[in-house]
Amino acid sequence: MPISPNTDDLALQTQSKLGDLLAAMESGTFKQVQKMLNGLQPAAIAHLLDSSPPQRRIILWRLVDKELEGEVLQELSHDVQAQILARMESSEVAAITEDLSADDVADILQHLPDQVIQEVLAAMSHQNRQRVESVLSYDEDTAGGLMDTDVITVRPDLTLDVVLRYLRRHESLPDSTYSLMVVNRRDIFLGILPLTRLLTSDPNMTVREVMDTNVVVLHPDMKDSDVASLFERNDWVMAPVIEENGRLLGRVTIDDVVDVIREDADHSLMSLAGLEDDADTFASVTRASPRRAIWLGINLLTAIIASSVINLFQDTIDKVVALAVLMPIVASMGGVAGSQTLTVVIRGMALGHIGRNNLTWLLSREFQVGAINGLLWAVVMGIIAAVWFEDITIAWIIAAAMVINLIFAALAGALLPIVLKGLRIDPALAGGVALTTVTDVVGFFAFLGLATYFYT
Amino acid sequence: MPISPNTDDLALQTQSKLGDLLAAMESGTFKQVQKMLNGLQPAAIAHLLDSSPPQRRIILWRLVDKELEGEVLQELSHDVQAQILARMESSEVAAITEDLSADDVADILQHLPDQVIQEVLAAMSHQNRQRVESVLSYDEDTAGGLMDTDVITVRPDLTLDVVLRYLRRHESLPDSTYSLMVVNRRDIFLGILPLTRLLTSDPNMTVREVMDTNVVVLHPDMKDSDVASLFERNDWVMAPVIEENGRLLGRVTIDDVVDVIREDADHSLMSLAGLEDDADTFASVTRASPRRAIWLGINLLTAIIASSVINLFQDTIDKVVALAVLMPIVASMGGVAGSQTLTVVIRGMALGHIGRNNLTWLLSREFQVGAINGLLWAVVMGIIAAVWFEDITIAWIIAAAMVINLIFAALAGALLPIVLKGLRIDPALAGGVALTTVTDVVGFFAFLGLATYFYT
Numbered sequence: 005m006p007i008s009p010n011t012d013d014l015a016l017q018t019q020s021k022l023g024d025l026l027a028a029m030e031s032g033t034f035k036q037v038q039k040m041l042n043g044l045q046p047a048a049i050a051h052l053l054d055s056s057p058p059q060r061r062i063i064l065w066r067l068v069d070k071e072l073e074g075e076v077l078q079e080l081s082h083d084v085q086a087q088i089l090a091r092m093e094s095s096e097v098a099a100i101t102e103d104l105s106a107d108d109v110a111d112i113l114q115h116l117p118d119q120v121i122q123e124v125l126a127a128m129s130h131q132n133r134q135r136v137e138s139v140l141s142y143d144e145d146t147a148g149g150l151m152d153t154d155v156i157t158v159r160p161d162l163t164l165d166v167v168l169r170y171l172r173r174h175e176s177l178p179d180s181t182y183s184l185m186v187v188n189r190r191d192i193f194l195g196i197l198p199l200t201r202l203l204t205s206d207p208n209m210t211v212r213e214v215m216d217t218n219v220v221v222l223h224p225d226m227k228d229s230d231v232a233s234l235f236e237r238n239d240w241v242m243a244p245v246i247e248e249n250g251r252l253l254g255r256v257t258i259d260d261v262v263d264v265i266r267e268d269a270d271h272s273l274m275s276l277a278g279l280e281d282d283a284d285t286f287a288s289v290t291r292a293s294p295r296r297a298i299w300l301g302i303n304l305l306t307a308i309i310a311s312s313v314i315n316l317f318q319d320t321i322d323k324v325v326a327l328a329v330l331m332p333i334v335a336s337m338g339g340v341a342g343s344q345t346l347t348v349v350i351r352g353m354a355l356g357h358i359g360r361n362n363l364t365w366l367l368s369r370e371f372q373v374g375a376i377n378g379l380l381w382a383v384v385m386g387i388i389a390a391v392w393f394e395d396i397t398i399a400w401i402i403a404a405a406m407v408i409n410l411i412f413a414a415l416a417g418a419l420l421p422i423v424l425k426g427l428r429i430d431p432a433l434a435g436g437v438a439l440t441t442v443t444d445v446v447g448f449f450a451f452l453g454l455a456t457y458f459y460t
Numbered sequence: 461m462p463i464s465p466n467t468d469d470l471a472l473q474t475q476s477k478l479g480d481l482l483a484a485m486e487s488g489t490f491k492q493v494q495k496m497l498n499g500l501q502p503a504a505i506a507h508l509l510d511s512s513p514p515q516r517r518i519i520l521w522r523l524v525d526k527e528l529e530g531e532v533l534q535e536l537s538h539d540v541q542a543q544i545l546a547r548m549e550s551s552e553v554a555a556i557t558e559d560l561s562a563d564d565v566a567d568i569l570q571h572l573p574d575q576v577i578q579e580v581l582a583a584m585s586h587q588n589r590q591r592v593e594s595v596l597s598y599d600e601d602t603a604g605g606l607m608d609t610d611v612i613t614v615r616p617d618l619t620l621d622v623v624l625r626y627l628r629r630h631e632s633l634p635d636s637t638y639s640l641m642v643v644n645r646r647d648i649f650l651g652i653l654p655l656t657r658l659l660t661s662d663p664n665m666t667v668r669e670v671m672d673t674n675v676v677v678l679h680p681d682m683k684d685s686d687v688a689s690l691f692e693r694n695d696w697v698m699a700p701v702i703e704e705n706g707r708l709l710g711r712v713t714i715d716d717v718v719d720v721i722r723e724d725a726d727h728s729l730m731s732l733a734g735l736e737d738d739a740d741t742f743a744s745v746t747r748a749s750p751r752r753a754i755w756l757g758i759n760l761l762t763a764i765i766a767s768s769v770i771n772l773f774q775d776t777i778d779k780v781v782a783l784a785v786l787m788p789i790v791a792s793m794g795g796v797a798g799s800q801t802l803t804v805v806i807r808g809m810a811l812g813h814i815g816r817n818n819l820t821w822l823l824s825r826e827f828q829v830g831a832i833n834g835l836l837w838a839v840v841m842g843i844i845a846a847v848w849f850e851d852i853t854i855a856w857i858i859a860a861a862m863v864i865n866l867i868f869a870a871l872a873g874a875l876l877p878i879v880l881k882g883l884r885i886d887p888a889l890a891g892g893v894a895l896t897t898v899t900d901v902v903g904f905f906a907f908l909g910l911a912t913y914f915y916t
Contacts, residue, residue: 182638283804301840325774
């Protein structure tokens with residue numbers, strides 16, 4: 005019978021499975037917990053582990069069947085995977101990764117210390133070791149690091165009938181085989197033979213006659229985010245990886261690319277808050293604090309810079325204390341307007357939309373949006389300030405300061421990510437902090453500067 | 461010859477293609493521009509259009525060959541697609557979507573007014589209309605809305621040999637056919653027959669003997685984000701969609717799921733800045749301003765709330781003007797600490813990690829991280845304040861206020877998204893604003909309140 009997942013929220017489902025497991029754990033029937041856990045798909049077990057605080061995670065992991073461990077491990081998020089691997093002997097790692105494909109094993113090993121990698125490799129069979137080593141020789145963030153070397157190749161001069169008989173001699177084909185690779189006797193890549201075409205063509209024709217040669221290939225040193233863009237734009241499920249000289253090395257498949265897409269998309273979100281992309285949701289206090297503390301420290305520095313601007317105007321504030329009440333509004337509006345522009349630009353850059361050709365247009369648009377929205381809310385805020393403090397001068401001052409700050413915010417939001425990228429600093433990581441510094445300093449300076457001019 | 465993309469940055473490549481096109485456009489050789497443009501893959505043309513400001517986009521679109529228009533249209537981002545469709549007659553829409561699969565046509569039509577949808581459907585062939593209508597009858601954000609109805613089905617009692625001969629009678633198989641669907645004579649779904657298994661099994665066996673019945677199926681009303689989680693976790697490339705009664709409706713394929721994954725991931729990032737997920741990077745001023753203006757208005761309201769807290773303490777500030785200098789620091793540190801927690805929780809919820817079972821653990825962790833980091837930077841800031849203003853009292857006050865605000869920030873960052881979700885308000889959209897309101901109000905109140913107590 006086909007299995008039908010509940011149509012309810014999947015997250016709720018994980019949570020209710022977790023609830024059942026916890027209830028069973030508390031009532032002490034470990035045998036039952038074990039049975040429930042190992043009855044799930046490896047991906048579901050991995051999701052349960054990802055959704056558990058550290059101690060519960062260790063208990064659950066101990067209950068996973070030996071033969072499922074490799075598959076579960078591979079499905080875990082990187083951070084959680086690393087924590088579990090850190091507690092294992094190299095021989096154990098070698099044993100549980102035995103049945104995984106080379107790219108998945110390499111993916112797991114990449115997060116271990118060199119010493120352990122060598123021990124794990126030494127404990128592997130010769131053939132497996134060679135395959136894993138070939139993937140490990142490429143950087144993790146490249147097509148080579150994503151690649152699977154387990155491919156079925158055929159020669160161009162065979163007839164399809166021979167190919168069909170050759171395939172039938174296999175017990176099964178490697179996972180994610182949607183096409184066969186066509187190579188000559190020196191392993192030079194010539195084209196692909198999609199299984200659908202093999203099945204619909206006349207068996208007396210040769211591979212050469214039906215193969216698809218109009219294929220975009222990847223080089224092993226291509227960046228994984230570029231690989232992901234190509235897959236996403238062209239709706240691919242597989243792409244061959246070849247060396248400079250045309251020799252076939254392996255293939256990249258969509259299941260690994262989906263992970264790259266998810267990680268890349270996560271990156272902007274997490275970096276803007278100064279967090280690591282692949283952070284464990286349930287990282288312990290000692291693991292979560294340091295990175296966040298550094299980020300708070302950097303923010304403290306920029307906040308002090310903004311405060312020293314206010315410090316310049318102590319005399320003015322002393323005279324008109326209402327300024328202290330209103331000044332955070334100017335800074336806050338600038339911060340929000342700037343972060344809108346910043347987010348649009350960072351996303352546009354990640355999608356490859358923004359370059360030299362359209363930068364002027366973008367800056368002019370942001371300038372106009374900043375000016376229009378600045379004017380709109382400056383008028384509103386001016387009226388509010390006039391009524392609140394019964395003072396027309398303060399109304400004009402805050403309105404003018406808001407227009408100035410919103411225009412600066414728009415330009416800074418658009419230019420900062422481009423400048424930071426030019427300096428090879430990650431705009432998603434540094435952009436937010438740099439932006440708030442600009443909008444705070446400009447906001448306080450414009451507001452208090454104008455006030456000093458008009459009140460003294 | 462296999463085509464090899466440049467190993468340089470892909471974004472740069474689009475930008476340089478765009479540069480070449482613009483140069484050609486300026487030198488007036490439209491024929492050449494047209495040739496360059498239409499020599500590209502439809503996805504690459506779509507990317508160029510996505511990367512162009514409105515006016516240039518209209519010119520480029522006019523230069524696209526008629527027979528490529530449908531494919532290019534389908535690859536465009538939704539917002540840009542809608543802009544182009546708005547300028548077309550319904551007969552044109554019907555003509556250019558003729559060769560697309562039902563799910564892609566439905567995807568395009570969903571963004572049009574009802575009147576136009578009816579006209580486009582009326583202009584279609586009977587068979588196409590039926591297919592598109594069946595997809596359109598489901599909500600866009602469900603498995604039914606993602607589904608493609610063009611599937612190859614086989615009966616369980618056939619031998620594989622018969623299946624192979626049946627397939628060979630096809631000119632070609634539908635795009636993304638990796639498995640055949642096995643159904644009985646009432647179209648009830650029984651299992652799938654992967655092409656790889658068809659190719660490796662004995663041709664004399666029956667479909668029933670080799671088919672895979674251990675298949676997770678989707679219901680048409682399942683949420684698209686849940687469909688995406690299932691594909692992502694289980695490394696699927698295809699899943700069947702069946703009715704409650706077991707009848708096969710169609711299938712969802714990975715190419716459409718990748719778009720959902722990208723959009724879901726974009727959603728948190730864009731919403732946190734009050735922007736639309738699928739916004740056009742090059743939206744015109746009149747399109748970009750209103751949404752952002754609303755967001756700025758909401759922020760103005762919350763900033764005024766924070767300011768009215770300061771207003772309560774005018775007398776204290778009047779006495780010690782240094783308070784005005786330091787108070788933004790307390791608010792800013794709370795905002796950053798809170799947004800770190802908020803981001804971790806929003807992402808954890810999106811990944812389905814967080815539920816009732818681990819909420820207490822999470823709150824306790826965030827409380828501890830907030831307290832530790834609060835204490836750390838409170839000490840640092842206290843020393844700085846003592847030296848800066850030569851005042852020990854103000855040092856104690858700012859240190860205490862920072863610890864209080866960072867603990868509140870951590871708890872608010874963790875609880876707000878969960879409370880908002882319970883109220884069916886999107887946490888990614890409302891979380892950031894709600895959080896800053898809390899951290900500003902608590903920050904100003906704690907700092908100025910303590911100051912009032914100690915200085916008056």
